[in-house]
Amino acid sequence: MGVSQTGGPLVPPYGGRLVNLLAADEEREELRARAAGRPRLRLTPRGLCDFELLATGAFSPLERFMGRADYERVLEEMRLADGTLFPLPVTLAVGRDAGLRLDAEVVLTDSYNNPLALMRVEEIYEWNRAREARLAYGTEDARHPTIAEMNTWGELYVSGPLRAVALPRHYDFRALRMSPAETRAALKALGRSNVVAFQTRNPLHRAHEELTRRAAESVFGTLLLHPVVGMTKPGDIDHYTRVRSYKILAERYYDPAATLLALLPLAMRMAGPREALWHALIRRNYGANHLIVGRDHAGPGLDSKGEPFYGASDAQELVARHAEELGVKPLPFSEMVYLSEEDRYEEAARVTPETPTASLSGTQVRDEYLRRGRRLPSWFTRPEVASILGLAHPPRHRQGFCVWFTGLSGAGKSTTAEILVVKLLEHGRQVTLLDGDVVRTHLSKGLGFDKEDRDTNVRRIGFVAAEIARHGGGVICAAVSPYRSTRAECRALVGGERFFEVFVDTPLEVCEARDTKGMYALAREGRLKNFTGVDDPYEPPPSPELVIDTVGRTAEQNAELILSILVEAGFVRHAQEPDEEA
DSSP: OOOOOOOOOOOOOSSSSSOBOOOHHHHHHHHHHTTTTOOOEEEHHHHHHHHHHHHTTTTOOOOSSSOOHHHHHHHHBOOOSSOOOOOOOOEEEEEGGGGOTTTEEEEEOOOTEEEEEEOOOOOOEEEOOHHHIIIIIIIIOOSSSHHHTTTTTTTTEOOOOEESSSOOOSSSSGGOOHHHHHHHHHHHHHHHHHHEEEEEEOOOHHHHHHHHHHHHHHEEEEEEEBBSOOOTTOOOOHHHHHHHHHHHHHHHSSSSEEEEEEOBBOOOOOTTTTHHHHHHHHHHHTSSSEEEOOOOTTTTOOTTTSBBBTTTTTTHHHHHHHHHHTTEEEOOOOEEEETTTOOOOOEGGGSSSSSSSEEEOOIIIIIOOOOOOOOTTTTTHHHHHHHHHHHOOOGGSSSOOOEEEEEESSSSHHHHHHHHHHHHHHTTEEEEEEEEHHHHHHHHTTTTTSSSHHHHHHHHHHHHHHHHHHHEEEEEOOOOOOOHHHHHHHHHHOGGGGGGEEEEEEHHHHHTTTTTOHHHHHHHHHHOSSOBTTBBBBOOOSOOSSSOOSSSSSSSHHHHHHHHHHOOOOOOOOTTTSSOOO
């Protein structure tokens, strides 16, 4: 790689040029005028992230949402139609009722209906969820957050040339929100030909400081701290908290002459190895030629069988195989341990078994410190970062959670849920009950009972539950919620670590015998259509947190059982447990 007189990188962005879809000022006015009266398509949060990175060149050489030829080859071979390496689909999904026509223009807007771009529709094509899940993500398991989310996407993909009139508006950390071109210019000004990017969606601890510093020094490079501030894994610490901690570290503990902090508005797919390769491609467009690749990079956690979705080293191996073609070399994410007698960190491979060391696993950080509201030790995390995390992590018994009852009508969901609410109040937890019938009366009035309307009702319950849990409240949901995929969406919305699915496994004949409303009788007579268990299926959860029996156990016994699980998980304190804050 050549080096300029100032030492800045000379290599072009991946694909040879940096795409810029943002129109010039004069053209923007013309485009805005053309947008008036044309059909509008409101982008989802994921679509907004993808659009911004398309428009600014972060996905170069891709310059539009993928058409069928690019999409198919990316799924099968991780390449665009012209053969250029590109590991994951970037698509724009719409419903069949979107009303789009070929060769017509549509205005893409943000959630407030502000116009962002004009797209001339060149392609509208169908896609298969199961096939994309299998090829792009290597699984159809609904515990994968993106697989669960895919059930909310429209049945069609649409593509065509884009011309942007504006980028999505951001009012936070504006000085750190740099486009690829701006980032490359800032890196060039720092004067080193090598740039090491660090992909992160979690807080940085002292071990991360040490490994990132060493990685950059190993190639005499600039360190690009490049945290994701778009969509990450549900349940992750919010980006406001994370970026505050990154800013303090960059200002106080990194060399400003060899470090650049910039934000990446990426919507992650949590696709493991393919995503690691995608991260390398994106960072190439931002000016990096090295990427620190961790173990289980961009992994979504455990599947429904309790196993990791991807192998620990799969991501590192895939990036290494394509490093020469892409122009980005992977640097390993070495395990670091703290040498307690020397007050420093060292690579675990260089430490003898006799050397006194200290370390904390991710599980220990989560379960023994953050969940309990305990301050992380200074040898593990800088005091400033510990304070920021402390504000974002109250004790576990003050954090939000969701108990989701599912089962046939008449199974005993509502009765058990109502008792559980009382017991939680007795233990000092404020809790909200979202009963399916009550929600239909207020939030979902007017919806029918076909699959689409049922899914809409359940998604609304899931959205409200996620908001309550996000703000520290307990929420109990009791709804038939007959379809696995929709329940998986709700789990992903809330976050797997605070979602407890309770399958009320009551036999159909018992539910019918309990039917005081006469609903089953009406369904058997054909006077009530699409009734779950009669002429519409119920899909039992394959791996719920708890299965309860309402025939051999009373509702109060079942409520006590659920309460004990919440106590064990730390969301509820034991009745005799003192208030530590007091």
